[in-house]
Amino acid sequence: xxxxxxxxxxxxxxxxxxxxxxxxxxxxxxxxxxxxxxxxxxxxxxxxxxxxxxxxxxxxxxxxxxxxxxxxxxxxxxxxxxxxxxxxxxxxxxxxxxxxxxxxxxxxxxxxxxxxxxxxxxxxxxxxxxxxxxxxxxxxxxxxxxxxxxxxxxxxxxxxxxxxxxxxxxxxxxxxxxxxxxxxxxxxxxxxxxxxxxxxxxxxxxxxxxxxxxxxxxxxxxxxxxxxxxxxxxxxxxxxxxxxxxxxxxxxxxxxxxxxxxxxxxxxxxxxxxxxx
Ligand SMILES: NC(=O)c1ccc[n+]([C@@H]2O[C@H](COP(=O)([O-])OP(=O)(O)OC[C@H]3O[C@@H](n4cnc5c(N)ncnc54)[C@H](O)[C@@H]3O)[C@@H](O)[C@H]2O)c1
Numbered sequence: 001x002x003x004x005x006x007x008x009x010x011x012x013x014x015x016x017x018x019x020x021x022x023x024x025x026x027x028x029x030x031x032x033x034x035x036x037x038x039x040x041x042x043x044x045x046x047x048x049x050x051x052x053x054x055x056x057x058x059x060x061x062x063x064x065x066x067x068x069x070x071x072x073x074x075x076x077x078x079x080x081x082x083x084x085x086x087x088x089x090x091x092x093x094x095x096x097x098x099x100x101x102x103x104x105x106x107x108x109x110x111x112x113x114x115x116x117x118x119x120x121x122x123x124x125x126x127x128x129x130x131x132x133x134x135x136x137x138x139x140x141x142x143x144x145x146x147x148x149x150x151x152x153x154x155x156x157x158x159x160x161x162x163x164x165x166x167x168x169x170x171x172x173x174x175x176x177x178x179x180x181x182x183x184x185x186x187x188x189x190x191x192x193x194x195x196x197x198x199x200x201x202x203x204x205x206x207x208x209x210x211x212x213x214x215x216x217x218x219x220x221x222x223x224x225x226x227x228x229x230x231x232x233x234x235x236x237x238x239x240x241x242x243x244x245x246x247x248x249x250x251x252x253x254x255x256x257x258x259x260x261x262x263x264x265x266x267x268x269x270x271x272x273x274x275x276x277x
Pocket of ligand 1: 017037064186191195
């Protein structure tokens with residue numbers, strides 16, 4: 001990556017996992033990073049971890065569901081630094097469980113953060129980037145934005161929307177100097193699985209059954225994201241399995257659906273067995 005000293009990057013959800021790793025990677029390479037998270041302690045920790053790095057970190061508390069606050073953060077950063085090179089719309093949450101157990105409140109909380117949070121970032125930064133004639137918006141979706149995962153349907157809906165938003169906006173922005181990429185990770189070993197709300201299923205059982213050997217740590221994920229961003233890739237799948245599933249879904253959607261249905265049957269059987277034991 002060729003990071004100029006004046007490169008300015010804004011990152012949401014920077015207090016943990018992928019957002020923290022991206023913040024540290026960009027700061028290490030000399031960028032000025034405006035790192036925000038809704039959790040003050042987490043984002044403060046991210047800032048501390050970057051002490052002594054080449055770049056500068058400005059950390060702040062920001063809830064991406066608050067459109068006015070997102071707009072204010074972007075406007076302030078632009079006024080202070082005179083440019084915005086990157087906006088990483090990274091903050092995200094999940095609710096896991098079958099749809100009959102998921103309330104409207106759960107649906108709305110997922111859509112508010114994962115979809116509207118991205119929309120708020122785009123509305124705040126895209127116009128500035130068009131005016132500058134440059135800039136790169138990097139939205140974090142998921143492999144669940146490219147394939148039909150049962151058990152997290154609200155999350156799947158939000159991430160498919162982010163993929164569609166990003167690819168369509170990429171087409172609009174191309175002639176105006178604005179780049180748009182969407183990151184689609186598979187399993188990344190972060191605390192999102194601890195913070196997820198589980199309905200009708202046991203958190204501990206999910207955590208114990210996570211196939212960690214298939215996962216990638218957030219630092220490696222951030223490196224791979226930046227490789228894709230530097231090459232201006234439209235869609236950036238992360239992890240081998242995410243690549244395989246993406247290709248398979250395009251080649252044979254019906255095969256992937258059958259696989260997913262089999263997974264549902266298996267999960268229901270395991271759930272029933274653990275309730276009776
Ligand atoms: N970890 C994975 O396996 C995985 C896979 C695919 C996609 N993703 C996506 O990657 C992104 C980052 O996830 P992660 O795994 O690093 O999770 P994480 O839980 O480690 O970090 C997410 C951060 O977002 C913050 N956040 C949550 N709601 C927010 C809000 N309303 N406003 C601002 N900040 C908020 C949290 O406080 C947390 O610090 C998310 O969009 C997630 O959906 C993760």
